[in-house]
Amino acid sequence: MKDNQKTAAAGVPRSRYAELKQMLEERRREIQAEVQGKMRGVREEGAWGGKLNEVLDAVESAEADIQEELEFSLVQMKSETLNKINDALVRLDQGSYGNCFECGDEIAPKRLRALPFAVRCKDCEEAREVAEQRERQMAARRGTSGLFLDM
Numbered sequence: 001m002k003d004n005q006k007t008a009a010a011g012v013p014r015s016r017y018a019e020l021k022q023m024l025e026e027r028r029r030e031i032q033a034e035v036q037g038k039m040r041g042v043r044e045e046g047a048w049g050g051k052l053n054e055v056l057d058a059v060e061s062a063e064a065d066i067q068e069e070l071e072f073s074l075v076q077m078k079s080e081t082l083n084k085i086n087d088a089l090v091r092l093d094q095g096s097y098g099n100c101f102e103c104g105d106e107i108a109p110k111r112l113r114a115l116p117f118a119v120r121c122k123d124c125e126e127a128r129e130v131a132e133q134r135e136r137q138m139a140a141r142r143g144t145s146g147l148f149l150d151m
């Protein structure tokens with residue numbers, strides 16, 4: 001088994017590639033099913049609402065519009081996620097998916113399962129969070145001293 005992995009083509013070992021591909025494709029199927037369900041729901045509600053609008057007063061039909069808008073933005077969000085998954089699959093084929101943006105190490109499959117669009121490994125992400133926190137603290141301190149200067 002180990003020899004197989006060593007001779008695998010550059011970058012992603014075959015088993016890892018297959019695992020990540022399966023993970024992404026499963027997620028894509030899930031979201032596609034959700035989006036299709038929502039679209040059907042919106043269309044049915046729309047047809048129904050059309051008839052109802054004739055009898056509903058202005059306030060109630062406005063509420064129906066808001067509901068429809070919410071559903072629509074949800075579907076929009078899901079299709080953006082679908083785009084990201086498709087991008088990830090392309091990057092996986094090119095061998096650039098699942099590797100840390102900072103150090104180039106492989107991102108743990110467990111982490112990718114939880115965060116399919118993670119671009120950093122756990123260590124780099126944590127280091128970045130610590131750095132950001134420090135920056136925020138510095139900014140806060142600068143903000144406070146700025147306030148004093150203004151006074």
Ligand SMILES: [Zn+2]
Nearest residue numbers: 100103121124
């Ligand atoms: Zn890293």
